[in-house]
Amino acid sequence: MLQPKVLLFFFYFLKFAGFLRNKITFILHLTKYHPSQARANLKAADELPGRIGFLGLGIMGSPMAQNLIKAGCDVTVWNRTKSKCDALINLGAKYKPSPEEVAASCDVTFAMLADPESAIDVACGKHGAAIDGSTSKLINEHIKATGALFLEAPVSGSKKPAEDGQLIFLTAGDKSLYDTVSPFLDIMGKSRFYLGEVGNGAAMKLVVNMIMGSMMASFSEGLLLSEKVGLDPNVLVEVVSQGAISAPMYSLKGPSMVKSLYPTAFPLKHQQKDLRLALELAESVSQSTPIAAAANELYKVAKSHGLNDEDFSAVIEVLKAKSKE
Ligand SMILES: NC(=O)C1=CN([C@@H]2O[C@H](COP(=O)(O)OP(=O)(O)OC[C@H]3O[C@@H](n4cnc5c(N)ncnc54)[C@H](OP(=O)(O)O)[C@@H]3O)[C@@H](O)[C@H]2O)C=CC1
Numbered sequence: 202m203l204q205p206k207v208l209l210f211f212f213y214f215l216k217f218a219g220f221l222r223n224k225i226t227f228i229l230h231l232t233k234y235h236p237s238q239a240r241a242n243l244k245a246a247d248e249l250p251g252r253i254g255f256l257g258l259g260i261m262g263s264p265m266a267q268n269l270i271k272a273g274c275d276v277t278v279w280n281r282t283k284s285k286c287d288a289l290i291n292l293g294a295k296y297k298p299s300p301e302e303v304a305a306s307c308d309v310t311f312a313m314l315a316d317p318e319s320a321i322d323v324a325c326g327k328h329g330a331a332i333d334g335s336t337s338k339l340i341n342e343h344i345k346a347t348g349a350l351f352l353e354a355p356v357s358g359s360k361k362p363a364e365d366g367q368l369i370f371l372t373a374g375d376k377s378l379y380d381t382v383s384p385f386l387d388i389m390g391k392s393r394f395y396l397g398e399v400g401n402g403a404a405m406k407l408v409v410n411m412i413m414g415s416m417m418a419s420f421s422e423g424l425l426l427s428e429k430v431g432l433d434p435n436v437l438v439e440v441v442s443q444g445a446i447s448a449p450m451y452s453l454k455g456p457s458m459v460k461s462l463y464p465t466a467f468p469l470k471h472q473q474k475d476l477r478l479a480l481e482l483a484e485s486v487s488q489s490t491p492i493a494a495a496a497n498e499l500y501k502v503a504k505s506h507g508l509n510d511e512d513f514s515a516v517i518e519v520l521k522a523k524s525k526e
């Protein structure tokens with residue numbers, strides 16, 4: 202077994218850990234995404250960005266890794282389904298056949314994986330990058346004990362923000378690692394929050410996505426009701442977009458939803474996973490969340506209707522089916 206220079210683990214969004222070589226320092230903190238500017242700045246600083254590992258090249262991971270490559274970083278990738286590495290390899294990424302080998306050959310490794318189970322598989326499996334722990338806090342302790350560093354960093358923002366380098370990072374854990382890797386976060390995102398102890402990043406993400414899941418369910422009800430009473434749902438989308446309840450999500454997804462189209466940006470199965478985890482979080486502190494619980498039921502039914510891999514806006518289909526019952 203290779204001795205990893207970097208141990209890492211990723212809870213259910215994105216986390217990373219790094220054992221950074223002393224000689225590598227990151228001088229520049231890029232505040233806005235601009236690949237060519239980022240590249241120029243890195244060169245101007247006369248600093249190699251170090252070896253970056255990236256595990257998990259799904260809807261989010263692939264464009265995030267791509268932005269790092271475009272910014273001039275030396276990126277090594279791995280994905281369970283190897284074919285998803287091809288586009289990145291063509292852009293200049295290196296490939297290693299296991300998470301363990303990526304972590305062993307890189308200074309900092311990022312992962313963007315589906316859920317807690319996949320993160321555990323990747324981190325703790327036979328060729329995983331880390332070897333212990335099933336929760337973020339346990340893993341943090343484990344990684345610290347090895348001498349490596351750990352930061353959790355779930356992201357807010359979907360496929361398009363990932364492509365545009367406009368994600369919002371919700372980080373928690375090792376502050377020195379946060380400071381060190383901030384330039385990478387600034388390549389992939391537009392803002393970042395440091396939230397203190399490990400667990401707080403995940404908690405923030407779950408609260409945000411709990412709100413989002415309920416918003417989408419409520420919006421779906423509104424679209425269908427408007428149509429049923431003879432209004433044009435496209436006009437509803439326009440009215441909503443101009444008022445106090447406007448949200449980019451409604452303007453972006455509303456027109457497609459009216460046409461019963463759900464091009465996947467945020468898979469419905471992941472929205473339901475986040476609601477489930479948010480409800481568990483709420484229960485752990487005896488917080489009542491009846492709206493989120495009702496929304497969760499709708500997403501569960503949507504999954505049973507085979508809508509797992511559709512965009513989460515496809516939850517409207519469940520309400521359509523109910524109104525035909
Ligand atoms: N899409 C979005 O809008 C956003 C998603 N997120 C979160 O980010 C994470 C990733 O999302 P997204 O990219 O959309 O998801 P995808 O479903 O597109 O990608 C999931 C990734 O996890 C990998 N994976 C799944 N199961 C395993 C396993 N058992 N072992 C190893 N690898 C596995 C997949 O590999 P393979 O290719 O082999 O299937 C793939 O690389 C999720 O937790 C999601 O909730 C956060 C913000 C926005």
Ligand SMILES: O=CC(=O)O
Nearest residue numbers: 356357358359467
């Ligand atoms: O997790 C999804 C998002 O849009 O953020």
